[in-house]
Amino acid sequence: MSRTMTDAAETTKLANPTGGNPTGANSTVEIAVRFDHVGFSYGPTPTYDHSAGDHPTDQDLPRQTLPRQDRSPDGIHDLTFAIPQGAVVLLCGESGCGKTTVTRLINGLAPHYFDGVMTGTVTVNGLDTRQSDLAGLAPHVGSVFQNPRSQFFTLDVAGELAFACENFGMDPDEIRRRVAATADEFRIGGLIGRDITAMSGGQQQKVACASVSVAAPPIMVMDEPSANLDARAIADLRDIVGLWKAQGRTVIIAEHRLYWLDGLVDTAMVFRSGRLVRTMTGAELHDLPDRERETLGLRPTRSGQITQPDQITRSGSATQPDRIGDTDRTASDNDTGRRDDTGRRDESNGFWRIEDFSYTYRRTRRPVLSIPSARIPAGRVTAVVGPNGAGKSTFARCLQGLDRRAKGTLIAPDGRRLSRRDRMRTCFTVLQDVGCELFTESVLDEVLLGLPDATPAPSSVGSSIPSSVGTADTFPPRGKAERILRDLDLAEMADRHPLSLSGGQKQRVAIAAALACDRELLIFDEPTSGLDRRHMEQVATRIRALADHADRTVVVITHDPEFALIACDHALVLESGRITDSFALDSAGRTRLADHLTADCR
Amino acid sequence: MFRSTAAHDRFRVDPRTKIALTITVGCFCLARAGGALPAVDVVRLGLACLPVILLPLSRRWAATLVYMLLLAVSLAAAAWLLPTIVSALSSEPAANGVMPQTAGAMPQPDGVMPHAFGSAIVWLAYATIAMTTQMLPVAMISYWMLVTTTASELVTALTRMHMPQAVTIPLAVMFRFFPTAFAEQRRIGDAMRMRGVRLGGTRMLAMFEYRVVPLIGSSVRIADELAQAAMTRGLGGPAKRTSIARIGFHAIDAVLLTLCMACFVVWIGAATGWLSDRTL
Numbered sequence: 001m002s003r004t005m006t007d008a009a010e011t012t013k014l015a016n017p018t019g020g021n022p023t024g025a026n027s028t029v030e031i032a033v034r035f036d037h038v039g040f041s042y043g044p045t046p047t048y049d050h051s052a053g054d055h056p057t058d059q060d061l062p063r064q065t066l067p068r069q070d071r072s073p074d075g076i077h078d079l080t081f082a083i084p085q086g087a088v089v090l091l092c093g094e095s096g097c098g099k100t101t102v103t104r105l106i107n108g109l110a111p112h113y114f115d116g117v118m119t120g121t122v123t124v125n126g127l128d129t130r131q132s133d134l135a136g137l138a139p140h141v142g143s144v145f146q147n148p149r150s151q152f153f154t155l156d157v158a159g160e161l162a163f164a165c166e167n168f169g170m171d172p173d174e175i176r177r178r179v180a181a182t183a184d185e186f187r188i189g190g191l192i193g194r195d196i197t198a199m200s201g202g203q204q205q206k207v208a209c210a211s212v213s214v215a216a217p218p219i220m221v222m223d224e225p226s227a228n229l230d231a232r233a234i235a236d237l238r239d240i241v242g243l244w245k246a247q248g249r250t251v252i253i254a255e256h257r258l259y260w261l262d263g264l265v266d267t268a269m270v271f272r273s274g275r276l277v278r279t280m281t282g283a284e285l286h287d288l289p290d291r292e293r294e295t296l297g298l299r300p301t302r303s304g305q306i307t308q309p310d311q312i313t314r315s316g317s318a319t320q321p322d323r324i325g326d327t328d329r330t331a332s333d334n335d336t337g338r339r340d341d342t343g344r345r346d347e348s349n350g351f352w353r354i355e356d357f358s359y360t361y362r363r364t365r366r367p368v369l370s371i372p373s374a375r376i377p378a379g380r381v382t383a384v385v386g387p388n389g390a391g392k393s394t395f396a397r398c399l400q401g402l403d404r405r406a407k408g409t410l411i412a413p414d415g416r417r418l419s420r421r422d423r424m425r426t427c428f429t430v431l432q433d434v435g436c437e438l439f440t441e442s443v444l445d446e447v448l449l450g451l452p453d454a455t456p457a458p459s460s461v462g463s464s465i466p467s468s469v470g471t472a473d474t475f476p477p478r479g480k481a482e483r484i485l486r487d488l489d490l491a492e493m494a495d496r497h498p499l500s501l502s503g504g505q506k507q508r509v510a511i512a513a514a515l516a517c518d519r520e521l522l523i524f525d526e527p528t529s530g531l532d533r534r535h536m537e538q539v540a541t542r543i544r545a546l547a548d549h550a551d552r553t554v555v556v557i558t559h560d561p562e563f564a565l566i567a568c569d570h571a572l573v574l575e576s577g578r579i580t581d582s583f584a585l586d587s588a589g590r591t592r593l594a595d596h597l598t599a600d601c602r
Numbered sequence: 603m604f605r606s607t608a609a610h611d612r613f614r615v616d617p618r619t620k621i622a623l624t625i626t627v628g629c630f631c632l633a634r635a636g637g638a639l640p641a642v643d644v645v646r647l648g649l650a651c652l653p654v655i656l657l658p659l660s661r662r663w664a665a666t667l668v669y670m671l672l673l674a675v676s677l678a679a680a681a682w683l684l685p686t687i688v689s690a691l692s693s694e695p696a697a698n699g700v701m702p703q704t705a706g707a708m709p710q711p712d713g714v715m716p717h718a719f720g721s722a723i724v725w726l727a728y729a730t731i732a733m734t735t736q737m738l739p740v741a742m743i744s745y746w747m748l749v750t751t752t753a754s755e756l757v758t759a760l761t762r763m764h765m766p767q768a769v770t771i772p773l774a775v776m777f778r779f780f781p782t783a784f785a786e787q788r789r790i791g792d793a794m795r796m797r798g799v800r801l802g803g804t805r806m807l808a809m810f811e812y813r814v815v816p817l818i819g820s821s822v823r824i825a826d827e828l829a830q831a832a833m834t835r836g837l838g839g840p841a842k843r844t845s846i847a848r849i850g851f852h853a854i855d856a857v858l859l860t861l862c863m864a865c866f867v868v869w870i871g872a873a874t875g876w877l878s879d880r881t882l
Contacts, residue, residue: 113829133841135838139840142835143834150823153831154752155752155778155781155833158846163604172842175844402795427796431789435816436820437790437793437796439812450797
């Protein structure tokens with residue numbers, strides 16, 4: 001069926017997609033989703049045209065001048081394709097290329113939830129989405145979203161599984177039967193009766209898939225379902241997609257991480273700026289040459305590509321050609337105070353040593369984290385990897401010294417013993433959801449907040465940012481803040497409200513704040529989840545620069561194998577609250593790390 | 603907050619009965635229906651003791667113990683401590699109220715107490731004890747209701763009581779949203795401590811803003827995503843919503859509802875004087 005699929009998708013004239021069906025078993029393949037010259041652009045529907053003259057002043061309101069929400073992706077233009085029933089279709093491309101919009105047009109969120117101007121027709125299971133409404137489309141299309149935390153309507157698994165069927169008004173006994181059958185199918189019977197908020201991201205995503213599956217919609221739409229998942233959970237997700245495929249359902253997946261779908265995809269569509277630029281079969285995607293993949297801005301399409309060295313030049317590695325070998329050497333050396341004469345960075349070389357880290361939750365005896373000793377190379381980037389729920393976030397809390405339950409000492413390379421309170425002033429955590437740690441009204445204030453002896457800039461001078469050194473001299477912290485902002489390409493945004501920035505810009509503001517308050521150890525929690533290849537590489541470059549040029553030690557908690565391999569020097573593997581492995585990322589180490597991060601998905 | 607998993611206990615009370623019980627306890631203990639009528643005082647005492655029976659049946663041992671202790675202490679204080687304080691601080695005989703919240707037993711500040719200092723202490727003691735005895739039973743019975751009911755059970759019960767979806771859906775969203783908002787609040791607090799932003803006297807307003815602005819931002823985003831997920835699964839559709847929550851009236855509901863009714867009968871009886879002739 002995969003070959004048929006391509007024919008159907010590639011045609012722009014909606015030719016009969018059954019023409020090239022090689023199996024012949026099913027001579028009339030039903031079309032599940034059909035786009036006919038579809039365009040969609042976000043924004044308020046221009047309704048005031050009808051009442052022009054009534055409120056002329058309303059039109060003068062500078063609605064367009066407001067900063068565009070970075071979350072709403074760009075629209076799409078003149079899309080025409082057809083997806084036959086039972087196909088697994090991958091939508092890929094850079095952020096903002098319009099693939100999320102395509103998923104929304106299929107499940108009806110556009111135009112029924114997101115306002116915008118729509119042209120053309122989308123037909124889903126024979127239904128014109130514009131003539132129907134969300135509730136009318138719900139029995140035909142099931143949707144799984146990126147963030148497992150915010151797609152549950154109830155707090156218990158059984159209630160969640162039953163939710164859609166309850167809304168459809170099914171008989172309670174029939175719902176109970178279906179819930180039991182689906183729980184069996186997804187092997188989540190053990191989770192029924194558990195608190196959803198206490199489950200790991202992987203379990204939550206599984207429940208989300210199951211809860212969509214219960215009502216048996218023939219079309220499944222997934223929007224970046226793997227963004228927050230570890231290798232094991234991604235393997236489970238792969239099984240689920242396989243299950244749906246075997247059941248003859250149409251599965252449409254918008255994704256940045258591609259390797260886990262290798263072998264399942266019938267057709268891959270690549271988008272750019274709201275247009276379909278390339279359609280391939282699953283086999284073509286598998287064999288896509290690296291150069292073409294780079295031009296298309298795609299992440300590795302099979303797990304084998306991830307370990308291939310030097311696909312992307314490491315920033316900073318040019319000045320330190322033997323750096324990786326060095327790490328290996330020093331890591332095997334017990335002398336922590338050892339100095340190398342190979343370069344500037346190595347003078348500061350040494351280790352941050354962890355002593356007796358443990359973390360015990362309230363009302364429990366056994367610690368969830370227990371690390372008698374471990375070492376983090378100073379001035380390097382260390383990846384902390386491990387399955388969801390292994391204690392990676394708890395490890396970060398301990399390192400940061402966030403609360404009283406975090407026990408243990410961190411010994412700095414120069415021998416200082418840092419208690420929990422000291423670590424609060426030594427470490428800085430850049431959260432995955434950066435919005436939580438930006439408080440002030442402007443980017444400049446955000447940086448000044450961290451500077452010692454600096455009060456936030458008065459609002460009167462906040463409007464104009466003098467870049468001359470003279471002004472900076474009259475208020476030294478301000479000069480330093482501006483320098484930091486310039487280094488991070490944030491100078492032009494100094495006056496913007498931090499929350500009006502895009503995700504990547506917010507992350508840079510947080511880094512600027514960390515640099516401003518001279519924290520020596522920076523912790524990143526999942527800095528690349530849900531990022532496309534280009535943005536992921538940007539984050540990698542930035543994090544490398546922190547270690548290579550700013551002499552910071554960086555600890556990165558990540559599930560992202562591609563990122564870990566290009567950005568990190570050292571890896572710590574955490575399992576069930578213990579460090580089970582610690583190695584330098586030389587060529588052997590890279591393979592080892594890739595194995596950890598892509599296990600079960602080969 | 604609402605327990606997240608369905609009850610598998612054998613002791614199961616219909617949410618509607620729980621609502622009736624909570625209203626009854628609220629009427630008598632908190633709103634003090636029936637005033638100082640002696641018969642109603644007995645009812646009040648009985649209702650105050652009700653959680654002592656209900657909590658262990660739902661296997662909330664710790665809560666039972668804490669409640670029993672607090673109730674005993676406040677009742678004892680009302681019976682002995684208050685009259686002692688009053689008589690010690692004033693030469694006049696203390697008002698002999700068994701339950702301190704009895705309005706008639708409240709001392710008049712300038713009538714009973716000669717010293718401003720003593721009067722303040724008595725007022726404080728009265729206020730504390732009255733609050734405990736008046737609010738604790740309601741707090742406890744509400745706690746019992748919340749921890750033994752799932753959100754979907756409550757929504758189903760309200761639907762059966764012919765509450766419109768305009769009431770039940772926002773209610774369900776609210777209870778879904780609270781834990782999330784608390785979690786966000788904790789994360790923002792952590793981030794503030796991590797960045798070394800502390801509560802300062804002159805910058806209270808700024809601190810408030812630092813806390814609230816990110817919270818609103820993330821709450822709006824979560825609510826938005828939640829709404830999308832719910833609507834793509836048919837919430838708000840034309841079909842009459844069904845539910846797998848098993849609710850229904852059983853023997854225990856009959857007992858508890860009779861009890862509620864009895865309380866009101868006693869009140870009416872006492873208020874009309876029909877009962878007071880027989881009990882006194």
